[in-house]
Amino acid sequence: MTLYDTTMPDDKPADGQPAPAGLKPWGETKVVGTRAPRIDAYERVSGAAIYTQDISLPGMLHAAILRCPHPHANVRRMDLSKAKNMPGVRAILTHESPSADLPWFFGDKGPMSKLFDPHCRYEGDEVAAVAADSPHRAWDALKAITVEYEELPFVSEIEEAMKEGAPPVHEGGNRGRVRTSERGDIAKGFAEADVVLEETYRTSCELHTPMETHASVAQWDGSRLTVWDSTQGVFDVQKTLAQYFGLPSSSVRVIGHYMGGGFGSKLELGKYTVITALLARDTALPVKICLSREETFLCVGNRPANIMQLKAGVKNDGTISALHLVNVGSGGAYPAGSGVGYLVQDLYLCRNVKVEETNVFINAGTARAMRAPGFPQCAWALEQMMDALASKIGMDPVEFRLKNVPAYSQTRNNTPFTTTGLKECLTEGARVFGWKEAKATIRREGTIRRGVGVAAGMWGWEGSTVSTAIVKLFADGSANLNIGASDIGTGTKTVMAMVVAEELGVPLERIQVENADTATTSFAPSSGGSQTVVANSPAVRKAAVEVRTRLLELAAEELKCTVADLSLNDGAIQTLTAPARTVPLHELQSLAQREMLVGVGHRDPHPQGKIPLPFAAQFAEVEVNTRTGETRIVKFVAAHDSGRMMNRLTFENQVFGGIAMGIGFGTSERRILDAGQTGKMVNANWHDYKIPTAVDVPPEHTCISVDPHDTECNNTGTKGLGEPATIPTAAAIANAIFDATGIRVTQAPVTPMQLLALLAGQEKGGRQ
């Protein structure tokens, strides 16, 4: 396969400056990169792990929230008299309760709503809350509250919302301002093109639905508040709660040791948490809330639906001369953003690019970041377009992509990437998949048609650099690692412990991790945006190296040699010079006298003048049943440049998980609103909203780590993984479906019904 020069002749990358001095990434490793079962696996498989939903405190009450059943309504009157007098009911909050009269913010937009806003703008908006001595009694009380609503005209669809005279979700209308960004001259670019294609792609609103529904437990001790929260970031929740209650941060403790998945929907403080804390204060008792499954469909975020018009120009030699994306999306009833443009601007070399994006309000639940917000949508459009362009100019889709791999970020002044593993992802992925052979031999005729497809992706954010880790080495040679990060299921605790094991030579089973507690652990940014390993592992490594340095100094003094004569392996100090000695750490007197060595590590800044970002390419083989419209994914290969692979087991697991989520996005998941009728969500449950099961994931799955040995990104050589794993999946499947059937499915998800209709149309009109 030909590899192309990836620099453009007359665009000079910005001047590279040296990476900050400090630890260089490892060469050979002993622990990092191996298949290590998780250090908290025991707790997770035995049932011993305590999630927020499992917490029970003496005297604890249970809260439940009454939500607006209409997509748009004013609360006219409420009658609480019956509910108040029911057995076990301890407190009720509504918009009329003085303690609950609080503003609610959306991003940096200022107060746009209230904790209980009597103007309900979506089905699921908070109307009242109850605390009672059992969950059943709380639900009973909700049923006994009567609310008189003034139903208002509503709008459920993007196109409808944009029309003149559409019911406004907010004063000032539904359409936000158009955000435009442009480089080069697209008119010139299109004029230079040999082929220009234009297509409108649509993606549906996808819901996070983590397995543990959103949950909090709040307890007050005087003016101190403790909250157990199923969250991706305890410090974020702490900070916002402190602001809400006017408390010093030190008086708000947030604990999130185990949490049952978030995918972005648990990145921010939820109204339910504030409500629970208020109820706890009013009743002077601990209060717990667990949202119902239905509530997770209505009011704790989603991936917005998008309508993306993409126009692309290409020259016969495979040069992309212009890209123009017009995106309209809806983040629901409040500002949450629905932008998607990044990939169009940065994944492939192109001088002339214009992106215009508009967010539109509709009467539906507000979006929250969902695993690579905007990226799978954009990949759905761009990567199908790349496929179509390749076929028009008669170039293999892999070759075409290879021709356009960038070495620098075009959205950021052509600043070079530390590494661009995209080329290797494409070539290695194609090799392992058997791309050329499959392309040449696959059976595209008959009732069951097979096809293969490829799609690429990258993630556009390098993560936060604010993180501190503390490593404590006990006198017996075992260690404790203290980090603030939540382990949202990605194996964070294990990966961080592996870093400590690598540096200190302490076996994994002798390392204990304390995490995600604002009172007892050091600061870490929220676990999301593929930043957890990238932000925290360099700090952990520095903390461990500090301990190691101190330990070797002590040992050298005690053993009367120099530090250079010593090595640290398997929990023992070894002298490299004769006479060879091995001193187990617990026999080291200087350590015993001190009882503990403590190292503190702070994350270094990102390299200057370089951008560290992860890349991916995924390959799918599908089987389309032309009688039923069903698509079966028979084989899948994912190749990822996420820098150094920290743990083979959790790496694979996370990639397969990302693919599973991408399969859902591409083939089955969508929020269905009863537009024009009731405006309510008709599939707010897992029966009607289908997420992939064990039979829906490919039986043959391979994932490859394409490690470009990035020595500049940070001291562990890592780039993100969680988001890239799900970005190209749906597009790869769509391209394989096209290969099998000749049908370009522009609307995600590709349901059997949709495909069947398209196949029927094809039969009438002949193959495209």
Add this chain to the structure above:
Amino acid sequence: MEERRAEPHDGNTDGVSRRDFLRTIGVGTLEAAVLSAAPLPSEGAPAHTGDLVPLVLTVNGRRNALEVEPRWTLLYVLREKLGLTGAKPGCERGECGACTVLIDGKPRYSCLTLALEADGHEITTVEGLMQGEKLGQVQEAFVQEDAFQCGFCTPGQVISAEGLLRKTPHPGVAEIRHGMSGNLCRCGAYDHIVKAVQHASEIRK
């Protein structure tokens, strides 16, 4: 009680969707509804106001004398009254399997089983697969294959795997995929879950 999951078909079982699976669940739901329907609540009134009924529940080999509201599910009683928080509430409406327990050795959704229905039956939760502080074989296989991410679906997955292997000690991949399809995993750890079941089938005596 209705059979919880559809029987694996001969040959290609992959074609059976969760929809079929749920069809069989539906029957169980109806049954539950009838059992709990004593006096029908009038519109807007609370369903039950806490009349307690005595019940003896045998869980993990121990008999527990309890008083329960007829509407309480087995899941609720296990978690809130017996402190066995292994079984998780993922949906509480029979869609996800996070609440799966063994009833007389067969996997069942404990959120769709009333506590009263479990009277006289042997219940095993994930805690009951432990031997003291030691993990059971299926649990050990889940550890080795990294068959979970957030872990919230895991107790249910482990129990379903246990139930599957008790019935079919050496299942093929298709049987495993089908047999585990009543347990959702939003983290998408399915690949490793299938490997863990294979692994468990090998190490089980």
